[in-house]
Amino acid sequence: MRYVLGVDGGGTITKCLIADDKGNLLGQGIGGPSNYQVIGVRKAIDAVEMSIKEVIRIASIRKAKFEVICLGLAGVGRSIDYEVVGKALKGLNLAQKIILQHDAFIALAGATICRSGVLIIAGTGATAFGINEEGRRARANGWGFILGDEGSGYDIGQKALRAVTRAYDGRGEATLLTSRLIQYFKLKSLLDIVQRVYRDKLSRREIAALTPLVVEAAKKGDRVAILILKEAAEELATSVVAVIKNLKTEKEKLEVAITGGVFKARELILPYFKGRVKEVAPKTRFIEPRFEPAIGAIFLGLREIGVEIDDEILKRVNDSCARLGEIKGNVKK
Structure with a gap:
């Protein structure tokens, strides 16, 4: 054996x-x-x-x-x-x-x-990878939280943090995310977020864990949260499209496997994400791994x-x- x-x-x-x-x-x-x-x-x-x-x-x-x-x-x-x-x-x-x-x-x-196709991963980080029928490979995104990872849980969480500080200053639209984050971190006021992020050294994984709060706010109609998720869907779709174009499989029947916690947002992410991909590769079939x-x-x-x-x-x-x-x-x- x-x-x-x-x-x-x-x-x-x-x-x-x-x-x-x-x-x-x-x-x-x-x-x-x-x-x-x-x-x-x-x-x-x-x-x-x-x-x-x-x-x-x-x-x-x-x-x-x-x-x-x-x-x-x-x-x-x-x-x-x-x-x-x-x-x-x-x-x-x-x-x-x-x-x-x-x-x-x-x-x-x-x-x-082990068949050809494209995989998009959107968890704490984000990356797209694919292989075509000839065995050619292509990757997009996945450069890490400083250089890339757009559309990831970290990216969504960071944008949520920035959205509430912009709202506090009057530089951005008021958002339900403010009260959600104050409650989540058990802050006396939003000003205490500075200590939580910098002195307590909020980790990438902890920032990514804010994604469900953004989803919750979006489901209640919060425009800021909806926009954050739409931008994430756009970035993830752009990553997949880049791989598809590099593999020259725009006209082929292609499987795109979707995985990662960000996609748990389902209807707030998937329709826009799939629509953007299908604009370039209309024969794409989306699957779970x-x-x-x-x-x-x-x-x-x-x-x-x-x-x-x-x-x-x-x-x-x-x-x-x-x-x-x-x-x-x-x-x-």
């Missing part, structure tokens, strides 16, 4: 799955964050190794080396990233073949079951050892997801 490992490494946790060559998922291991741009190479590799050791223990597999380990890691996108992280991974001596990709690559593989990114890594690993991802493999993977729990598996043809 041959085994492959699939690793999804992000800014919060690292998840590792193990599967046999029949498509049976045998266990899941969890490690800490593994974005080496944020925590450094050594800590990132330690998190990956921790997740691998845990899944090996859970699956009770004794094997000197696995056939393939496929990793999709946040923060890996440039040639130097692959060189630095790849060298460190080889030192673990865990597999005969190492496939190192960025996290959006394995997310797309899980979303479309069929499988989570770690399973995408498993699919890529299986393909590397010559296993075709057919209906039988998909059934075993899907059944395994149900047995293991907390792993997204939902085959939609």
Whole structure:
């Protein structure tokens, strides 16, 4: 029996799955964050190794080396990233073949079951990534919270904070967001937001967590909140369109997988977002990811050892997801 490992490494946790060559998922291991741009190479590799050791223990597999380990890691996108992280991974001596990709690559593989398409992720950050039928790749957005991430939860949260300060000064329109943020942060007055943001060092994740407040205000008809969400939809659509144009797939039947907390706004985001994309690529079909990114890594690993991802493999993977729990598996043809 041959085994492959699939690793999804992000800014919060690292998840590792193990599967046999029949498509049976045998266990899941969890490690800490593994974005080496944020925590450094050594800590990132330690998190990956921790997740691998845990899944090996859970699956009770004794094997000197696995056939393939496929990793999709946040923060890996440039040639130097692959060189630095790849060298460190080889030192673990865990597999005969190492496939190192960025996290959006394995997310797309899980979303479309290794088929061509585009993935848009809008969580704390935002990025779009796609592959066409010829295997050409394209990315847009995802430059981080200083250089980009437009349309992300962080972007929405930051605009909410700025909107209430503009309203306070009289530079902007009055908004329900003012009372919502005062209540959310338990402030005596809006002036106390300065300490909460700067002295208490409000994190990117905490700022992104303000998105539901914007959605709530928009549902009550707040024009400022509605505009913030419309601008987010525009940015996310622009990212997808940029990928589609770079791939030259405007006239093709194309799947665009949508994922991330921002899209939970549903009717406040999706109609405008989809409409903007379809203006450029009218044959686009929007889908939810069929499988989570770690399973995408498993699919890529299986393909590397010559296993075709057919209906039988998909059934075993899907059944395994149900047995293991907390792993997204939902085959939609």
